[in-house]
């Protein structure tokens with residue numbers, strides 16, 4: 001069990017309104033990712049769910065029970081932070097079991113849970129080591145294991161991969177996805193990384209300035225962004241935005257993703273000059289200065305040789321072109 005309902009939650013620090021009325025229902029077993037730019041209120045919302053911050057108003061309901069004034073330890077949650085916060089003098093095994101020990105769980109039960117969690121997280125060879133004898137990725141797996149052994153109804157993760165290097169981030173991301181599948185537990189995961197959001201989430205909540213911009217499955221957000229903010233935030237490289245007036249349109253902005261623009265040396269809609277080509281191996285990013293549309297990014301599959309200064313014609317795919325009104329909403 002691990003459903004969560006957030007009802008009109010607001011949070012202010014003094015005069016500063018950080019959460020401006022958040023409503024969200026998370027079903028038991030769902031993996032929900034909060035994503036948004038730095039400072040938009042992701043951690044604050046997670047901390048309100050955990051009970052580490054009190055909401056200024058509104059309710060937090062876990063498994064049908066209003067926990068708004070329940071202390072964190074009694075909410076049935078476990079939280080994993082960016083920094084691992086392991087005890088340096090304790091072994092991996094004792095770090096994982098400490099919370100249970102303090103809660104008075106019998107030793108045999110602790111051993112059983114630690115054994116299960118360490119098997120799940122491939123930590124068995126390291127149980128007798130201390131944190132200093134582990135890599136960053138292993139330490140974060142211990143921190144996750146420490147959460148797993150508590151068998152919470154709700155896991156809360158706050159940017160758990162941000163301190164890891166790129167390769168470890170991918171590995172640990174995969175482990176978290178597998179862990180979710182095995183445990184069928186509800187997970188709320190905060191990140192500013194839209195790739196993490198896209199790859200892990202059943203549903204993504206896009207936050208901006210203390211409000212929810214849109215909630216949806218990853219591909220819903222990619223294919224049907226509700227507004228210019230979501231369109232620009234989801235997808236990499238970022239969607240191109242072109243002032244409507246430049247294209248003779250009455251809308252504020254026309255949006256087209258880099259992967260939805262074709263190029264040809266001789267024919268096409270937008271005559272342009274190559275500014276730069278980035279060769280990523282599997283694909284090529286071209287930066288073009290279009291006479292009509294200004295600077296755009298084009299993403300091409302595979303290797304595409306284009307010299308700076310050369311002329312190319314870019315053609316956006318009309319089936320994947322978005323239009324946004326004066327208020328930023330998609331038309």
Ligand SMILES: Nc1ncnc2c1ncn2[C@@H]1O[C@H](COP(=O)(O)OP(=O)(O)O)[C@@H](O)[C@H]1O
Nearest residue numbers: 013016018036037038039040041042043044045
């Ligand atoms: N304890 C606090 N006192 C005052 N302001 C805070 C406090 N905690 C967070 N804030 C402010 O609230 C805003 C949102 O912070 P946070 O939730 O940490 O953002 P995020 O996790 O999305 O980067 C920021 O402007 C931050 O400075």
Ligand SMILES: [Mg+2]
Nearest residue numbers: 042043044159
């Ligand atoms: Mg944060």
